[in-house]
Every structure is written in structure tokens, then in C-alpha cells.
Amino acid sequence: MTEAWRPEDDQPRGASGPVRVRVPAKINLHLGVGPLRRDGYHELNTVYHAISLHDELTARRGDTLTLTMEGEGTGELALDDSNLVLRAAHALAGYAGVPPYARLHLRKQIPLAGGLAGGSADAAAALVACDALWGTGLSRDELAGIAADLGSDVPFLIHGGTALGTGRGEAVSPVLARPTTWHWVVAVAEGGLSTPEVYRELDRLRDAGTAGAPLGSTDALLAALRQRDPAVLAAALGNDMQAAALSLRPALGATLKAGEAAGALAGIVSGSGPTCVFLAAGESDAQRIATELAAAGVCRAARAAHGPVPGARVV
């Protein structure tokens, strides 16, 4: 029996109009770095947290795959096939068996090489945007599976919120806690730091015995999140990579001091740095601390943000 013809059979699957996806930056509330593995990655024990500093990716139908951009890093970020956005689009198209055609446009607010996983965020946004544009209809878990091959932080940016990360960071499970909004100040540095270089510096400091004691388990941080008290969370924040980032960029010491002098409950280097993040007691404190930090000349820009926020989403 032949099936009846339906008008939609002649239409391409997926969205005809532009698809706009917003994706957050990540910080690590706890970043425990274990030993270097044989595959060149370090074993991690981390608590990821998505904050309200966003990039936006728009996907339109096209006859080829192209990428344009505006905002942070324009002119610096390569827009060729080495770009994680295009690598993500190719990876999804290969997985789903569709042609990798789209016109992608990126609006960046997350600084390059800042320790906020901006490149990984853009890759996550590309997976979600192309999945909607092409009508490939993958689940979040399937997208996170493709994401893991693109970078250790990419699966978290598909999910967002607050989540535990293990393995090299790609194994993500959500932290279930009563909803609480935390207020942060993000101090963006002049220039970036290379993540592999910061890991190498940490290995060097550890070999020399000057890296400080490793953080260990995430238990104290998870207990602090449940208490919903910013002063308690402040005392539990920690980052094993901070010593290495400070060793490569000693000026970050002054940024951390200035934030705490301005009334932040705690300041830490975000991921591999050089961005520093500060926990504030509330929203107005975060705004005031951001203004003071910007005026103190200890960073390129400072802005208030909150978390947790969702991962890459069509808006």
C-alpha cells in the first residue's frame, strides 16, 4: 500500500526562519584537579555553575556552512573550520546524517581564553541551534554525547544550572538543591590565558611542591550550597588552578584583593583564568562591587551576574 502524499513531505524538516540560541558562561565553584592521565587530560572533581553572562548564536538556512561574528574577540577569533562552532555543526551533521548547511552568526559577550568556557559555550549553542534548524530532534543527552568530543566543558553548557563534573569534566550530573540565586561579580582581565599552559604550570608547581594542598572532595561545597547562605558558600569556594594562574599572571593577586576590599565575600580565579569571580551578599552589593572594581583599574571590565541559569536554549 502506498502512503498518502502530504504537503509537508516536500518541506525540509526543522525551522524555516532563524533560530536564536542563548548560552551562558560557566564558573567552577570547586575545581579539584587530580593527576595528569595518560591521555593528556587531568582527572577533575568539579562543581560547575552557569552564570548570566551570555553569548548568542543565530542559525539561518543556507547553501553552505558559514560563520560571522560580532562583539568580544571579533578580529581575533578564527572563523575557519578550527572554530568550535563550525566543528560542532559538522559533528552534529555527521551524527544525524544531514548536510551541514547553515548561516551562523555569533554575538559574543564571553571573553576569549578567559576561564569562562566561552568557546565551549559557543559549541553547545551551535549543537542546539543546528538541531532546531535541521529538525534533527536529538535529546539533550544525545547532544551532550556529541558535545563531549568537542571539549571537556561542552556537555555542561548543554545542561547549565549547577552540576558535578567528573572524568576530564565531561561527565556531568545535576546538583539538586532548592532554588537559590547567587550574585557574582565577573572581573575580566586584559588578555587571556591558555588552558593547557595553566594545566602545565600546575603540574610544574606540583612537581616543585609549591602548588599547595589539593582541594579533594566536593562534599563541603555541596553542603554549603544546601545551606543557601552566601557567607557559607564563600568559605567553601576553591580552585586548584588558582596557584598556577597567579604564577603565570601575578597581577591577578591585586584583582582578588581589590574585590574583597570592595566587600565581596570571596574571590577566586575562574577555571584556568585570568577572569576572577567574586561572590556578593546580594544583587545591589554585586552592582556596587562591579562599579568599584571597574574604577580601581585592576581589570579590563567588571560586571554583575547571577546564577544558576539554564544551559544553551532556543529563545
Ligand code: C5P
Ligand atoms: O577538553 P578541552 O579541549 O577543553 O581541553 C583543552 C586542554 O586543556 C586539553 O588539551 C588539556 O591540555 C587540558 N585539560 C586537561 N585536563 C582536563 C581538561 C583539559 O589537562 N580535565
